[in-house]
Amino acid sequence: MVLVLLFGVAAAAALVAQRRLALVERFLLWQLARRGLTDASFEVTRVGLHELVLRELRIGQGELALDALELQFSWAGLAARRLDAARIGDLRLVGRIDSTGLRLGALDALRSDAPGSGAGASVLPVLPVGRLEIERAVLQLATPHGPFEATLSLELDEAGRGNFRGTTGALATFDTPVGVAAAPFALAGDVVFGADAFEVRLEPAAFSLTLATGSGPQPITGTTPRLALRGGGRVPALEITGSDGELAMLALGVVAEGVDFELRIDPQTQLPSGGLGVRRLRDRHKPARFLPLVLDAKLVPGDRTLEIEGTLRSDAPAATVRFDGAHDLAAGAGRVSVRVEPLRFSKEGPRLRDLLPGLKAFGRPVAGAVEAHGQLRWGPRGVKSSADLALRDLTLETRGARIERVNAAIHLEGPWPPRSPRGQLVSMARLDFGLELTNGCVRGALQRGGVIEVEEAEWRFAGGTLRSSGRFDPFAPKQELVLTVVGVE
Numbered sequence: 001m002v003l004v005l006l007f008g009v010a011a012a013a014a015l016v017a018q019r020r021l022a023l024v025e026r027f028l029l030w031q032l033a034r035r036g037l038t039d040a041s042f043e044v045t046r047v048g049l050h051e052l053v054l055r056e057l058r059i060g061q062g063e064l065a066l067d068a069l070e071l072q073f074s075w076a077g078l079a080a081r082r083l084d085a086a087r088i089g090d091l092r093l094v095g096r097i098d099s100t101g102l103r104l105g106a107l108d109a110l111r112s113d114a115p116g117s118g119a120g121a122s123v124l125p126v127l128p129v130g131r132l133e134i135e136r137a138v139l140q141l142a143t144p145h146g147p148f149e150a151t152l153s154l155e156l157d158e159a160g161r162g163n164f165r166g167t168t169g170a171l172a173t174f175d176t177p178v179g180v181a182a183a184p185f186a187l188a189g190d191v192v193f194g195a196d197a198f199e200v201r202l203e204p205a206a207f208s209l210t211l212a213t214g215s216g217p218q219p220i221t222g223t224t225p226r227l228a229l230r231g232g233g234r235v236p237a238l239e240i241t242g243s244d245g246e247l248a249m250l251a252l253g254v255v256a257e258g259v260d261f262e263l264r265i266d267p268q269t270q271l272p273s274g275g276l277g278v279r280r281l282r283d284r285h286k287p288a289r290f291l292p293l294v295l296d297a298k299l300v301p302g303d304r305t306l307e308i309e310g311t312l313r314s315d316a317p318a319a320t321v322r323f324d325g326a327h328d329l330a331a332g333a334g335r336v337s338v339r340v341e342p343l344r345f346s347k348e349g350p351r352l353r354d355l356l357p358g359l360k361a362f363g364r365p366v367a368g369a370v371e372a373h374g375q376l377r378w379g380p381r382g383v384k385s386s387a388d389l390a391l392r393d394l395t396l397e398t399r400g401a402r403i404e405r406v407n408a409a410i411h412l413e414g415p416w417p418p419r420s421p422r423g424q425l426v427s428m429a430r431l432d433f434g435l436e437l438t439n440g441c442v443r444g445a446l447q448r449g450g451v452i453e454v455e456e457a458e459w460r461f462a463g464g465t466l467r468s469s470g471r472f473d474p475f476a477p478k479q480e481l482v483l484t485v486v487g488v489e
Helices: 002-014 022-033 075-079 105-110 359-364
Strands: 042-048 049-061 063-072 087-088 091-098 100-101 131-143 145-157 161-168 170-176 180-183 186-193 199-203 206-213 216-223 224-233 237-249 254-265 272-283 295-303 305-315 318-328 331-346 362-381 382-398 399-414 424-430 435-445 451-460 463-471 480-487
Touching: 022 042, 022 049, 091 105, 145 186, 272 305, 305 331, 331 382, 362 399
Parallel strands: 087 131, 091 131
Antiparallel strands: 042 049, 049 063, 063 087, 063 091, 091 100, 131 145, 145 161, 145 170, 161 186, 170 180, 180 206, 186 199, 199 224, 206 216, 216 237, 224 237, 237 254, 254 272, 272 295, 295 305, 305 318, 318 331, 331 362, 362 382, 382 399, 399 424, 424 435, 435 451, 451 463, 463 480
């Protein structure tokens, strides 16, 4: 941006004797003022027939600080209104992102959409320089979600193609109700700047985030996707695509592999829209609570909310979970509703341990269906979940028992592992564990860890009634239940 201001005055400066540096400074300040930059200061330390060197350049109220600027030019280049090369020693750029886009204080006078720039002008001016080198640049931005800082080095040719290397700041903290802290991570990639658009391609890099929630810090680690950022237009819109990323959500014990996404940042609202895909979502627990899943999701901005919908599916065996919800940006809270499409079982069909390996101790369904729906809620006070599970004529074969035509509507509460309130009712047509019981009804609760508390159970047995109570632990080798027989001769 500074180069765009100075290339036109380089020829005049080169004609001034090297000892008359003060005259060169006044001339350059006049040129800056013509372009709306009245609050500027610098020192000209060297002027020659083919070079101009400035030190301690300052513009605005700290929006731009430049320790050294070295310009090289030739007479042929000046005739073509271009510089041969430019080197920036140490640059600091301070700005903000708001509903109107990127703002750089006093430097906004250089924007082509500023008053007097003319309709149809390009947003990004073409750099009139054969080669640009920035040894070190620090970018500090205030955003609607908190401060952002990055340090990088850049090399760029006249065609607008180049590469960069850098890191984020020591700690980028986004001051949201949930709270996000990002550890430093390396940046590297290629850039292409055009007259009215740009593209930045980022190489994958390791990263680490920490979510500050009501239930404590929640670390997230992984590898950034291979990213491409594109922008342009009179009010620059930003499009981001990523592929082959990886996330490890340690608190949830979940790893997302093959993360692909497409996002578009609205220049007015700064809200994203687009799609997200995960080729493999797997559980780190042993035994795994669920089999690997494929995720497809869509993100749509609403009125101060981000709305989401999508599917989780397993291909072998086939199972589909559909979800939709919204995140309230102001409150830092949201919810997702989840529905598991009916799973129908048969002897040749899917097995429960294939779908949910962590529940294999509960037996193998050989007939009937299971259906579920639930909600996941999050906010400053943490994460809560609930679900309702429907069993329809389900027949189970367990180690040493067969349970036929089980019907139930069970309410579960999270987080994982789930539990249920007392008083849940389950009916069954037949229970055979060496004794054959029929027409059973069980009232009880599921405790965390999978233990079933049997408050009261009753079956028909040998012309009478058998009642039972106690605890049933499907993971234990032995069970202890109190049995009472009534009306049996």
